[in-house]
Amino acid sequence: VRAIGLQRFPAGIPETDDFVLLDLPSPPLNAGGVRIALKFLSLDPYLRGVISGRHLGHAIALGDVIPGGGVGVVVESDHADWRVGDWVQAETGWRDEAVLPADRLRRLPASVPPSTALGVLGMPGLTAFVGVQDILRPAPAQTIVVSAALGPVGGTVAQLCKRAGARVVGIAGGATKCRLAVERLGYDACIDYRDDHFVAELQRACPERIDGYFDNVGGRVLDVVLGHLNLHARVALCGLIDQYNRAERPPGPNLGPVIAARATLTGLVVYDHFDRLPHMLDALLPLVAERQIDYLEDISHGLTSTPQAFVRLMRGDNIGKALVAL
């Protein structure tokens, strides 16, 4: 069995010398096991985190085989469900042959090419499907933006959003990719983030601003898109390619832990909710009247004390609600 192992931990963008070709003994077929000759290996951006030990839960040591999905054909089977010649998908790692227990295998449909089990009909396609259903929830005539527009996640997100009636704008690197996004994947437009006029071009492609954004990259692209969101926009935070190859995290609020926690951040502006003031008063007024809900006040006296009281508020020197009594 030949395999690709980790030779050294990459610094920055990986180099081919970070990897090494391994020649491993062919494992015996244990009871209930299945031997697979691999036909396709999946390469995915999340592996960059794995080989630095930064991915959720996963981490590998020097000399280990690089993990990842594979598609192959059964060449030997000790399990009744699997026959020689069956196409399967499994987590195999970067190797040309794998022996796995039968319950770790997924059967491939015959109606599509087997490689799709690693892309549009595999983990990336599922990512897109869930992101569109749960987070983006596109509606007709809305504008949805997708970064890494040609990848198996972005490409599937875009086509699902198009089918929901949305206008879909891609973001990709380079003119060739942007042309293919429109011609092959049905994007209404695709903007080159490497272009000097990226921001202006994105604005031009999104004249009604942005209702949903599927983010695979983070960094400047995310920041620019956040600046063009419509009211109540939804953003799926799914990838941070921009920082996978950095040794140190970029400055500013780090959204990596937000992805890891599957957390939700929501902007709150009270102006939208004045119609709920009566409900709030129904709930809180009796509690405040009975001092079951307490409050602190920081009271300055006299109109001319107002500027100084505001300066204190800005310095955080007040304790509780800042008021001026006249």
Add this chain to the structure above:
Amino acid sequence: VRAIGLQRFPAGIPETDDFVLLDLPSPPLNAGGVRIALKFLSLDPYLRGVISGRHLGHAIALGDVIPGGGVGVVVESDHADWRVGDWVQAETGWRDEAVLPADRLRRLPASVPPSTALGVLGMPGLTAFVGVQDILRPAPAQTIVVSAALGPVGGTVAQLCKRAGARVVGIAGGATKCRLAVERLGYDACIDYRDDHFVAELQRACPERIDGYFDNVGGRVLDVVLGHLNLHARVALCGLIDQYNRAERPPGPNLGPVIAARATLTGLVVYDHFDRLPHMLDALLPLVAERQIDYLEDISHGLTSTPQAFVRLMRGDNIGKALVAL
């Protein structure tokens, strides 16, 4: 009528000389109008954005009266609903007397001190109420963290979350504030963000990590809390005091526009959703089989091409799903 106007646009933290005392003619009482002698003026952090012209929609010019909420007593009325002596709340600005149309006035309940209409039972209380109901949704035994813990928003958020059975940890500046948060507002603990051991103390106060965070400040405090979120945590982005007094925005993804757009950012990790693979295949397999959903593949050949193919993926040089065919 005396009022406080804007003398010059503040640079950084405002100074008292940025403001000026104005002596304005007392306006006549128009038909249906009400004259109010103000008793309390509200000072709120959002005003820092207003006096720099950066707040949503609002902006003021040099010489203008600073806007803001006020509470006062009716001293003259041309409207049947309002009598001399009634307590009212309104948007009055920083002045000692105001004339307003009757439909801009809110009547105050007699059961609580009038000043509460600017705090716990006013706009800040409504902010807290909506944020807890719509975004934090605290459940018993969950850990909720609140920054600007003693303010009228934070203090109300905390007590509503306590009433829902959550454990509530505040973040404030200085030992005095932290003590008052626990003694007066019922926080289970309150951590001083100025303390050298802020991160360690926060971790100690949140041994089960953080299920909900009400953010009034942004900056480093937000970043630290994001690093300690539990799975499916909720974060209400409500204020950015940390950057209100900065001329230039800090580096990294800017969450100000996320607040302005009332947008929702949600972390997506596909590992949680493998049970939905059959649903995804039901939806997508026929479409892919009929090429109604298309995809792009970037195929390298041979196991030894894998490292180079991965390097290309990391450089963004691939077009479509990166695969190695064996």
